[in-house]
Amino acid sequence: MLPSTGVLCIKRFNSVHTCGATVRTCRNPRMGSDLVSAVVADRVRDQPLTRLTDVVFDLKNEYGLDISYQVTWLGVEKVRGEVYRDHATSFDQLRWYSDAVMQKNPNSYVNLEFDQKIGRFPRFKGNLLAAIAKGVNQGLFPVAFAIVDSENSSNWEWFLRNLKEVVGGKRTLTFDRIKYVNVSQKIGLMRKLWECAHAPTVTCFNEKFELLKKCNPAVIEDFLKDLHPKHWSNAYFSGRRYGEMCSNTTESFNNWVGQARHLPIARWVDMVRGQIMEQMSERRVKCTKWAGVICPKMEKKLVSAYNDSRAWCVSQANDDVYEVHSHPSVLVDVVKQTCSCFQW
Template sequence: MGTKMNLRDCMTYVNTDQKNGLLQKLRECAYALTVNAFNQKIDILLQCSPVVVGNFLKDLEPQHWSNAYFRGRRCGEMWSNAAESFNSWIREVHHLPITQLVDAVRGKIMEQRSKRKVKSMEWVGEICPKMEKILVVVYEDSRSWLVSQSDDNVFEVRSHPLVLVDIGNRSCSCFQWQLNRFPCSHAVVAFRNSGKNIYNAIESFYHIDKYKAAYGGSIHPIPTVGKPNFRVADYLITPL
C-alpha cells in the first residue's frame, strides 16, 4: 500500500522494531471496516508516535486509504500500484528503443490474452475459480453460526460480533460485503439458510462469462514486412 510505504519513508531516524510496529498499526487502521474500529486503531497509532504519525496524517484524508471511509467499490484490493506492476512486467524490454518497446509490449499483451482465453475455456461453474475457492472457505468459517430470519431477505447472524444481513440489498452490518462486492461469511451463511441462489447476488464481473468476454478479443501479430526499418544510428543520442 502506497500510504504504508510513505510512512516508512518518513521514519528515517526511527529504529527498525518501532518502525515495523507503526507500519503494522497503520495497516490495521487501513483495514478496519467501521468508523468506530478505525478511530480506535488510529488513536493507538497516534499514541505510539504522536509527532511522526501526527505530521504524516495531518493532510492525509482517510477516504483515500482506509476501508472505513472509502465509498467506492474496492473489490478486495488495497493497492494502487498498477504502474509499478506494469513496469515490472516489461522490465526485460524497457531498455529498447520506443518502436521496439511498443512492439514488445504488444507481443506480451497478445500472448497474455491468448493464454487467459484458453485457460478460461476449461473453467466450469458460474464464478471464477479463485472466487469459488474463497466462497468455499467463508462457507466453512460460517457453518457453526446460528442464524435467525426476520423476513424474506433479512437475517440475524450470531457470530462475533452479531450482525444483520440483508441479502436483498446485498449488505451486511460488518460492511465487508458492501466494500468488496462479494458476499462475506455472514452473507454466505444467511444464503445457506434462505435456500436462495447465492450466485445471483455476486457481482457480474466475478462470473466466468464476464471473464471470458474480457479476453474474448485478440491482438493480431504484425509481420516484419509491415514494420518500419530499424537502424541503431537513428536512436543514438550523441553528446553535444
C-alpha cells in the same frame, strides 16, 4: 596464376608484413568506431540500455578483438544517434499504427492528440500513464495506457476522460492511489497502520488511530497530513474495495514493460500490445482447465467461508434483509450488498 590452367599457385610465402598491422594495439585498433556501430547496431536498437562493458566483453569473446572503451563508446553513441532519429520516424508511424489497430481490432480505443499548428507531438521523451486492474486471482489486467509529455494534473485529467471511453458503464470503480512512504522501516509502525486501515467502523478506526499516534505523534502527523482516511481506510472509504487494501500493480506493470520503455514509441506500443495479447491467450487456455465457474483460488475461499458459516442460523426479515445469528449477530441486505459489520 598459371596461364595454362588458370590456377593460382603460391610458390613462396613471405610472413613479413609491411602494412603496419603488427604494431596495432588497443590504442591503434584494427576495428574503428564505425565498424563497432555496425556490429552492435541491432543489439543497441533492441536494448537501448546496453552497457559498454558488455559490448567490450562480447567483442572480445565472439571476435577475439581488444577494443578500447573510447572506441566502443563512440560506436555505441553513433547507433544511439540513429535510434534517436528512429524516435522521430516512430512518432510519424503512430497515425498509421492507430489506423491498423482499429482495422484489425475494431473494439479498441486509440486517441492521438498533438499540436494542431505544427502537426507534431510536444516532445519525444515522456511519461507512461496506465490503468491496471487487479484480478481476484492476483493477476494483472492492463486496461489502458498513454504516453504524455509529463505527469501533471491536466494530463491525468485527459487520461481519465479517455479512460471513460474504455470502462464506461454504471458499475462503480475504485481507483488505487499509490503513495510510496516507507514508514514501517523507519519506526516499525506497519502493524498499527494496517489495523487502522482494516478497521470496519469509525469508532474502531479512532481507537486504533489513537494507539498509532501515541507511538510517534510528530512522524505520524507529518506522514498523514495530506492523506485523508477516506483514501486508505475501510471505515471512511465511500466506495468498494472488493477486499483489496493495497496494490503493487504499478511496480509489477513497470517491471513487465521495463525493456520496452526505452524503444521508439511505435515499437514500444506494439510490444506492449503483443505482451497483452500473449497474456490473454495464456489465460484463456488456463481457464479451460478450471473445474468450476470461478478461478480455483477464489473457489477455495468460497468453500472455506461456506464451511465456516454452516453453523449460523439465519432469520428472514423481508425479501431482501436477513439477520445472521453469529458472534455478534449482523443484519444483511442482499440487494444493497451491505452488512452491519461494515464488510461485504
